[in-house]
Amino acid sequence: MTGSTLGRRSVMALLPAAALAACAAPPPLEYRIAPLSGASSPGVRGRIAVRGIAIPDDLDRDYVAAPSGPYQFNRFADAVWAEPLAQMLRDAMVEDLARRLPAATVFSSGGAIGAPADMTIEINVLSFDPDLTGQVTLRGQVAIRGGENQVYATRDIAGSVAAGTNDAGGIVMAMSQLWAKAADAIAAQLSESGLTAAPPS
Numbered sequence: 001m002t003g004s005t006l007g008r009r010s011v012m013a014l015l016p017a018a019a020l021a022a023c024a025a026p027p028p029l030e031y032r033i034a035p036l037s038g039a040s041s042p043g044v045r046g047r048i049a050v051r052g053i054a055i056p057d058d059l060d061r062d063y064v065a066a067p068s069g070p071y072q073f074n075r076f077a078d079a080v081w082a083e084p085l086a087q088m089l090r091d092a093m094v095e096d097l098a099r100r101l102p103a104a105t106v107f108s109s110g111g112a113i114g115a116p117a118d119m120t121i122e123i124n125v126l127s128f129d130p131d132l133t134g135q136v137t138l139r140g141q142v143a144i145r146g147g148e149n150q151v152y153a154t155r156d157i158a159g160s161v162a163a164g165t166n167d168a169g170g171i172v173m174a175m176s177q178l179w180a181k182a183a184d185a186i187a188a189q190l191s192e193s194g195l196t197a198a199p200p201s
Contacts, residue, residue, distance in 0.1 A: 030082040031064055031172045035095035036180035041191035044101045048190070049109035049117035053089040054124045060085065064168045065129040073129070079168030089179065093123070096183035101190070119152075120145040121186060128175065134163040136174040142186060144193070153189060157182045 058073050059065065062081060068074035081088060090108055098106040109120060122143040130136045137160040144153045161177050163170035 028078045028080045030080055031168060032082045033088050033092040033179055034176040035092045036176060038100050038180055038184045041101055041187050042103050044190045045103045046118035047115055048097065048104050048106045049120045050090055050094050051109040051120055051122050053086045055086045059128060064171060067130045067132050067134050067166055069132050076168045092179055093183055096180050097187060100183060100187035130163060130171050134166040134170065136161050136163055136171060136178060138178040138182065144189065153193060155189060157185055
């Protein structure tokens, strides 16, 4: 057997592997919840902490939820969250509230800032995914907790937004809008209560 024959066989053996590599699926796209601006409540003052967000186990996945029926949960195979969803929701809520409460200091509870909070926001997400038509619905519960663990106010949050498109980008945009609306409601509740007025110096 000649050297040229061996060379041709070696090249032919490599072709299937090269073809498989060329057909390999591209890595999934990464998405995040975007903070959005809203109505300002400059009268709210003090230190406001946002605790970790509780989410259902079916949402606690790497992949973005896709449109599905009431008895099914679908996900986009090519779209993942840039970080755990619960952590991303907390970070987005901190920034959403900071934009709405310019005179207050808003931070994550349990984060790098160890200052005591005048008020703590607790959020329990019950559902936050799209139906078959792409309508994204958010349902949850919010508690505003003051000093010495006293619960000053609780409320339900609910809303829905139709995704502009039924792809992952449209779904994540609708989720960001709904999360910003939740921040609107929380900021308005803080403003109406007057519970976060800055303590006398």
